[in-house]
Amino acid sequence: MTEHEKHMAAALQAAERGVRGVNPLVGAVLVDDSGAAVAVGHHRGAGHRHAERDALARAAAERPDVDLSTTTLYCTLEPCRHHGRQPPCVEAILAAGVPRVVHGAADPTADAGGGASELAAAGVDVVSGVLAEPCRRLNHRWNLAQQQGRPFVTVHLAQSLDGRIAAADGTSQWITSAASRSHTHRIRERIDAILVGSRTVAVDDPRLTARDESGELLAEQPLRVVMGRRPVPEEARLRRGRPEGEGWLQVPTHDPLEALRRLDSAPHSGRGVRHVLVEGGSRVLSAFFAADLVDEIFAYHAPVLLGEGPSSVGPIGVSSLSEAPRFVPDPAEGGPVTLMGDDVCVHLAPEPSASSMTANRSS
């Protein structure tokens, strides 16, 4: 492993502390001329500063003794040059006087790419493509979602040890632990929209709000989205008499990609919906899995056995094991496996396929 690769590996580790969704995971490490790390930064999710700025801010706050003009900034992704909700990182790097930038993956988004050239034009020594493959793989599904012009999709599966979401008589409250449910509500708070099927609305009448342990509403609430053609009753708890557009909407389709593309332009938090949590039911989940539109899974396995009752996921068009979609443990957000009360929560991402990696490379 070269010196560059060693520092990039540390930046990758930092990136994995972030949460997936609206933005890609990015990590950054500022290294002095002796090769020692001065500051480590990462992106914490939408609305938070970018990894490069995070590392620079930490260096300024914690290591004012370090002369930044002697440092190298390692970042897993090419620094951005666009004005989004955060100012461009290129500006911050130039303002700080960092003379050398080493980055991993190229920025695949059309409106943000070119940061490396801009830095080089301003006289910064730029090295590209260090550990490019793992840096790209870290966000392969985020890149795919961008290319497909759709929000990032998180799915949660809350099921018994034998993969069921309710007992034979339909009872399901509660299969999972209080800790698992609390985790789900924290995810609901930070996504843009939560999506369920119109059948689930008719059968379960869920509220789809983000709540704390005592049932109080959290500060941020997702847009509530009903997919499918059954009308949403006036008195359904997710709308409580409110007209469509006021905190909820319906996408009258059974095609998940169409539903996602409509959401991409639905107004939320001053931007389109960029991160959706799909909660069910099993038919909706099957449709998303069958279309390869699931970017991230949180699977809660509760240590309870039912033996009968509906499965978490219905048919997805797989008849033989070789056709089955495979996932890999996702190291982001504190690691792939967490004990939540007595439940085990497994965090998974789709296995990077040859096609998705090629698609990323060509962008």
Added chain:
Amino acid sequence: MTEHEKHMAAALQAAERGVRGVNPLVGAVLVDDSGAAVAVGHHRGAGHRHAERDALARAAAERPDVDLSTTTLYCTLEPCRHHGRQPPCVEAILAAGVPRVVHGAADPTADAGGGASELAAAGVDVVSGVLAEPCRRLNHRWNLAQQQGRPFVTVHLAQSLDGRIAAADGTSQWITSAASRSHTHRIRERIDAILVGSRTVAVDDPRLTARDESGELLAEQPLRVVMGRRPVPEEARLRRGRPEGEGWLQVPTHDPLEALRRLDSAPHSGRGVRHVLVEGGSRVLSAFFAADLVDEIFAYHAPVLLGEGPSSVGPIGVSSLSEAPRFVPDPAEGGPVTLMGDDVCVHLAPEPSASSMTANRSS
């Protein structure tokens, strides 16, 4: 937490490093008169020395400077006084000259109990019942198996993310990772017998041997047991033409307790079968779960989605969630959750019920 409880908690932690099965989990800590731990011991499973002897042997080997006549031995279970495959611990304690013994749970086995009185009669200062409840709970299922006069039962569930053991067309090799399968073979090596249904023999024709990664037979092989009434074909791989009694046998019953009791007296390794691994199929597993005869579960969740195909466990007589059997993470053997390749292996034990704890208490 008192001084006694502090040391007993350390002994409990040591106990959890053992493996479940033929013997109960036991831990021991030898403490000097300043309250410092001199040696920690635990029982590693059938054929290994008991926890008390383990702690004493470590003290002799690693801390020859310590005068044992100034120490206290903490053990989670009352020291045994019977001659089994291991010599009685009471003798070892007296021979070492340890003047004080503090133990947690009383020994519930008829032929081994009474160690505490024997120590006291020999002049040892004995304190009983420190952290008695957690010490008893550690082995509540082992105690239950003893009371029921049957082997300890381990179950393994190897399933997809959605709880299935094969795809719609029956393909199932391999759902789980090589690391998970290797773990199963190490369990097969240390149990006394492996049990499957006669239908599984007819359909899957399994070998039921313990093998290493390259397919070579491991040193110890379990007795292969077929439960049910379908005849086992002469050419079945688990017998390969050998008559019953030569490495395999059939218990022609559908009653799991009856099958277990017959096994308890079946000859294996110079004693009866005391630890059984039940591998399937789903009907056999259902029968064991329905009869509350599963003492330990290893559930391998492979990150692959099938959507269709048979479930790992069939109906167990649960129609509503409130009736469903609940399990708890088992801290023994390195913790309740292990990443094995891309699979997550969850180690579970039945939730201690009020009745099982009462039963233990009265014994």
